[in-house]
Amino acid sequence: MIPPFAYVRARSIDEAVALLARPESRPAAGATDLIGCLRDEVFTAKAVVSLGGIEAMTGIAETADGGLRIGALTSLTTIVKHALVAGRYPALAQAAASVASPQLRNQGTLGGNLCQRPRCWFFRGGYDCARKAGDTCYAMQGDNRYHCVFGGSTCLIVHPSDTATALTALDAIVSIAGPKGTRSVPIQQFFVLPEKDMTHENVLAPGELVTTISLPAPRAGLVSVYRKARARASWDFALAACAAAITIEQGKVTAARIVLGAAAPIPWRVEGAERMLIGRRLDEPTRARVAAAALNGATPLEHNAYKVAMLRGVVSEALGSIG
Amino acid sequence: MDSHDPHDTPHDAGVSRRGFLTSVSTGAIGVVSAAHLAASTANEAPPDMTAADGQRAVTITVNGEARRLSVEPRWSLLFVLRERLGLTATKTSCERGECGACTVLIDGETRYACMTLAVEADGHAVTTLEGLMQGEALGPVQRAFAEEDGLQCGFCTPGQIMAVEGLLQKTPAPTIDEVREGVSGNLCRCGTYAHIFKAAQRAAELKGARS
Ligand SMILES: Cc1cc2nc3c(=O)[nH]c(=O)nc-3n(C[C@H](O)[C@H](O)[C@H](O)COP(=O)(O)OP(=O)(O)OC[C@H]3O[C@@H](n4cnc5c(N)ncnc54)[C@H](O)[C@@H]3O)c2cc1C
Numbered sequence: 125m126i127p128p129f130a131y132v133r134a135r136s137i138d139e140a141v142a143l144l145a146r147p148e149s150r151p152a153a154g155a156t157d158l159i160g161c162l163r164d165e166v167f168t169a170k171a172v173v174s175l176g177g178i179e180a181m182t183g184i185a186e187t188a189d190g191g192l193r194i195g196a197l198t199s200l201t202t203i204v205k206h207a208l209v210a211g212r213y214p215a216l217a218q219a220a221a222s223v224a225s226p227q228l229r230n231q232g233t234l235g236g237n238l239c240q241r242p243r244c245w246f247f248r249g250g251y252d253c254a255r256k257a258g259d260t261c262y263a264m265q266g267d268n269r270y271h272c273v274f275g276g277s278t279c280l281i282v283h284p285s286d287t288a289t290a291l292t293a294l295d296a297i298v299s300i301a302g303p304k305g306t307r308s309v310p311i312q313q314f315f316v317l318p319e320k321d322m323t324h325e326n327v328l329a330p331g332e333l334v335t336t337i338s339l340p341a342p343r344a345g346l347v348s349v350y351r352k353a354r355a356r357a358s359w360d361f362a363l364a365a366c367a368a369a370i371t372i373e374q375g376k377v378t379a380a381r382i383v384l385g386a387a388a389p390i391p392w393r394v395e396g397a398e399r400m401l402i403g404r405r406l407d408e409p410t411r412a413r414v415a416a417a418a419l420n421g422a423t424p425l426e427h428n429a430y431k432v433a434m435l436r437g438v439v440s441e442a443l444g445s446i447g
Numbered sequence: 448m449d450s451h452d453p454h455d456t457p458h459d460a461g462v463s464r465r466g467f468l469t470s471v472s473t474g475a476i477g478v479v480s481a482a483h484l485a486a487s488t489a490n491e492a493p494p495d496m497t498a499a500d501g502q503r504a505v506t507i508t509v510n511g512e513a514r515r516l517s518v519e520p521r522w523s524l525l526f527v528l529r530e531r532l533g534l535t536a537t538k539t540s541c542e543r544g545e546c547g548a549c550t551v552l553i554d555g556e557t558r559y560a561c562m563t564l565a566v567e568a569d570g571h572a573v574t575t576l577e578g579l580m581q582g583e584a585l586g587p588v589q590r591a592f593a594e595e596d597g598l599q600c601g602f603c604t605p606g607q608i609m610a611v612e613g614l615l616q617k618t619p620a621p622t623i624d625e626v627r628e629g630v631s632g633n634l635c636r637c638g639t640y641a642h643i644f645k646a647a648q649r650a651a652e653l654k655g656a657r658s
Pocket residue numbers: 150151152153154155156157158159160196197200222223224225228231232233234235236237238239240241284285286287328332333334335359360361362543544545
């Protein structure tokens with residue numbers, strides 16, 4: 125049985141922010157990750173604040189400039205089925221469709237997917253690891269087959285979210301409400317490396333909430349795709365993933381985002397590889413060179429060298445499905 | 448919770464006085480915690496907060512029948528279905544969203560009862576395997592599993608049937624790929640998948656034949 129916690133429902137964003145100001149209060153969206161963390165005592169909660177009744181945080185709407193605003197509480201199933209998402213931002217639809225199982229996509233939300241805690245087995249297991257403000261990252265010495273090949277310093281997690289990788293390639297903006305008011309941050313600045321913050325995966329301050337995720341209007345010629353390699357086809361977290369958003373005009377690439385998933389503690393943009401694409405056709409030799417360049421500087425650990433080849437493979441597949 | 452008034456133990460509010468008696472037939476007796484009724488007068492707790500050691504009155508429509516119960520915030524819907532309502536077709540297995548044995552429908556969508564807090568099911572309609580019965584007779588999806596031998600030990604079967612029921616409610620004539628996707632959140636340790644896929648397709652026929 126989960127350790128006891130108090131429960132309250134917020135009816136508005138303001139009410140949620142006020143309720144979350146109380147000590148050790150945690151928001152519940154779909155609660156598919158929250159329940160797991162509470163059950164395994166990854167962290168504790170004095171109170172759970174249910175966000176489910178907040179109308180202003182649900183649904184998908186087109187913005188005046190042709191982009192999309194997605195409420196943080198929108199279920200992953202709704203995102204997968206939404207015609208505008210699938211039509212204009214296929215990388216997001218594909219990433220959302222690849223999350224967990226149908227049951228969990230019916231319940232899990234986009235905001236919860238971005239804010240879920242890492243799956244590192246030391247963090248999830250009973251270890252008092254660095255991410256829980258302990259002294260050591262046990263993945264440094266222990267079995268690190270599912271850990272990072274980029275960006276790990278004092279903690280070697282990979283970010284578990286599929287949609288985070290896609291949304292980073294799509295230049296999403298994350299809107300946040302909190303005790304000090306509202307703010308919006310580009311998604312690349314939303315996630316933080318352990319060297320900046322050891323115990324949080326993102327910039328949310330205590331009591332802050334993600335309210336909406338906005339996507340800019342797609343440029344003419346934008347194509348996007350998400351590729352995920354996992355141990356089982358039916359459902360699993362990514363072993364390696366790539367989201368690519370490429371703009372092609374008159375046969376040549378004019379803008380590119382290539383983001384690796386399950387590679388680093390944050391969605392990992394590979395700007396050097398992106399630059400190699402500009403002005404080129406997306407032909408086979410270019411794709412191969414860019415896929416190789418995407419893994420430049422990777423620092424595999426004792427048990428995860430396979431990830432380098434696998435990531436190269438998903439980059440190559442992602443680009444191949446566009447070119 | 449520090450905000451919880453020690454006088455308000457969950458069971459001292461008086462069952463008959465408040466009338467929040469729940470399904471006596473299944474032995475479940477719960478009452479609304481007075482804690483959350485009294486909370487508005489406490490300095491600290493927000494109105495409507497149910498204390499950690501309190502219970503909350505919820506109404507969940509289970510298989511078409513409104514069930515009024517009081518539940519602890521930490522109880523899963525799975526626990527309430529089995530241990531408070533005596534509906535044991537829904538199985539407890541991994542309790543971490545990985546196996547699908549606890550699959551139910553909530554407002555027509557497949558969900559894991561182990562990953563759903565009962566307090567969050569308040570005001571919603573839950574369908575369990577028991578709800579697919581047509582009186583004493585099996586419903587079409589159940590019949591299809593029997594006809595196609597869609598099971599070996601049968602432990603995963605209630606969850607598989609609910610996953611197929613949920614799929615067919617949205618997609619009455621699924622392709623084989625849609626069937627595979629529809630039951631992808633349900634593990635079968637006996638490995639009867641091929642039979643489950645057949646049963647799902649047979650269920651689509653039986654349902655079609657009915658309407
Ligand atoms: C078996 C299993 C398999 C899974 N597979 C995958 C997978 O393949 N890929 C993947 O990406 N994920 C996976 N997940 C993780 C998770 O269930 C999903 O990511 C889901 O989308 C989380 O959404 P939720 O609404 O249920 O989140 P919740 O559990 O409600 O929230 C997650 C965390 O974020 C906080 N939170 C929720 N909403 C907000 C908000 N708006 N603002 C600030 N904080 C918030 C909560 O307090 C909690 O700590 C899996 C989970 C399970 C149990």
